């Protein structure tokens with residue numbers, strides 16, 4: 103285990119962070135109710151998480167500014183523009199990150215808090231760097247930028263830890279393919295109209311919903327963070343996740359409202375001798 107990984111693991115266990123993280127996450131959760139704002143911040147409108155897309159802008163701009171600061175001379179104005187670009191871009195980037203972080207729990211929430219603190223420090227240092235440059239204090243501006251790059255690197259490392267080690271922001275159904283054959287999953291006569299029921303197919307689980315003659319089957323593990331869709335609410339041809347309110351169409355699993363950005367796997371169904379059978383849709 104590297105020293106950086108060891109540090110991230112220590113943060114995961116640092117329970118004192120919960121005293122700050124939990125009230126802040128609750129406040130963000132109250133402010134960002136399911137709806138258009140949440141769809142925008144999460145990236146549901148794009149079908150892709152928005153935060154990792156936006157992070158490229160300040161990281162790229164500030165990294166290149168550092169390089170041009172080293173070159174100096176006629177590269178100085180371009181470095182200043184890049185510092186300013188990063189400062190402007192960091193604001194929506196932080197807003198989307200704060201939104202995503204508010205849905206986490208436990209260890210990822212602690213790491214996310216430190217990730218946000220490091221990136222906020224980077225933003226503060228680069229803002230100070232920009233002000234120093236505008237006042238003609240280039241040496242101070244460069245030094246502040248260099249310190250900002252250090253904070254940005256620490257924040258970026260923890261952001262990577264959140265995604266690649268903790269699995270935050272990853273489609274939780276990415277490896278769930280559904281059954282290749284037609285296993286029995288429920289008695290058709292026992293499925294009530296418009297209410298979710300849990301079904302099991304091999305090692306996978308499903309949410310089954312009857313709508314008239316039609317029976318829908320989606321994977322029961324919410325693509326957002328693994329919430330149980332079989333405990334969700336069904337209305338208007340959709341199922342709503344009980345954890346963070348993502349809404350998926352029953353007919354095809356597409357996202358109607360975030361924070362989920364990936365569709366829910368939807369399976370083919372048929373009824374044979376009153377038994378509901380499901381199969382993965384051909385790709």
Ligand code: FES
Nearest residue numbers: 324327329343346
């Ligand atoms: S787990 Fe977050 S919306 Fe389903």
